[in-house]
Amino acid sequence: MANVTFILMTMLATAAFAEDRTVNVIVNIDVKTEELTPAQLRKIFSMRQTVWPDGQAITVFVLKTENPTHQALCKNVLRMFPYQIERLWNKLAYSGLGDKPIELDNVQEMLKKVSTTPGAIGYMLDGSSTESVKTIRIMENSK
């Protein structure tokens, strides 16, 4: 029983740890944009902004809602609740306004897809290897 408690506590601690960690927003290396504000990122991840300023289509990759990295993105970068953004995706996808992002199973797949898809955007926990992609600088909303 003590072991089970220990494992559960470790899992909870890991999840909480991941949620509080810094998340880097990554893009395919051919994307010309260098920096974005949280408001701009909210529009991209909520699928309202569908092209980069140069006209290239944005392909949005996300992890599952319950994934701690996804929760950290919502909480620390987008400053939204994960269910809020999921509701927005559903509304867009069934009213003709837009579509849902592409959901991936894990961060390895995220790195692979963002690095190989032109115009792609995704995210990784800080400290993960991001050699094959570009990291976006996140500015405060100053406009």
Added chain:
Amino acid sequence: MKISVNLLVLLGFILLTASFAAKSSDNFNWRGFVAQGIIQGEHSNYIDDDGDFTLKLTEVGLNGSYTLENSNFRLAGQVVYLNGGNRYPEGLRVDYLFLDWRAITNLDWQVNVHLGRVKNYHWLYSSTRDVPHTRPTIILPQSIYFDAFRDVALGVDGAAVVANTSNAWGDWEFNWSYGSSPISEEQTKNLIAPIATGDIEQKFVHQGNLVWHDQALRLSAGLLDSKFEYNSGDEDFFINGEGQIQRLILQGTYETQNWLLAVELFRERSVYSNLIFAGFNTNTQAEGGYIQGRYFINKDLALTTRLDIFDLDRNDRDGEVRAAESNGEVPAYFGFQDQFTLGVSWTFADDWQLQAEFHRVKGTGRLAPVFMPNTMQNDRKYWNIWGVQLAHWF
């Protein structure tokens, strides 16, 4: 509206052709949903004439969108099959089908223009009112989402502009639309009376609303203006007539980690001329709205409670004046409809949801037909609605 019907057929043909041509393309997306429930509107004709439990709670939809390569154009369409009993006409219909032009897009401004059969994006749930997993309850608050008016309120054959921007004060959205909706024979009977043999033609409906929001709070104000004409039919009890509806809607939502609070309030002016006899004229102002709380126990389980209020005439909130004018033929409780709702939504597996709810209703002011109320079947001031629905989406 012949032109827009032809336009819709053309757009549909292009969308279908594009979808078949683009089977394996990244430019084409398709999704859908299917839902079946069991429902009862006790002692009323709301769902079924006999007020018993019925399976007339079916919603099926299939949608697709195709982005034209290297362009600012996209086609989007959805076909739905609905059976809601008496709530709205049963059958297959084109829910939306429009050309979406990305007119302005940069990191701070997005403006899209829609042309075709466009959706009503102006109210909180109007654009996805038939999509079970996007709405809080099976039955939406009838003060605003009046089922007998569903087909008219769903969208228009015409044009819409959807815009959003951000600045130092927050995020802003603006929605505008102009056009008209075709009104079926069945819906004419629902709105006027079963004995009506003529046609209602919506001349236009013009809507706009402005939204301000940050991450937790969302506030909106909107206006609607619409004109109708009734053209009497063979041996019709009714004569030619005109109607105008103008509505002001205020909305607010507030979200926390586990709570979602929503409010929508409206005042609606309705003016009808002739129709019953030459020189007949009415001018009433209805008022209503709801306050709704949702508590998310976890990501899969949500409880919903709501109080919805509707008064057909703000100068006759208890309906007594109207009852007296009809010599008691129309009971006073047809002058209002207040509804208390308790519901639960459970996402028990990926893309599967079960919803169950109970409504305690006081009054029958939101039951069709509108002009000549059905006093035989709606003979109770207090009545209940029960419903359970299983939904799957993909």
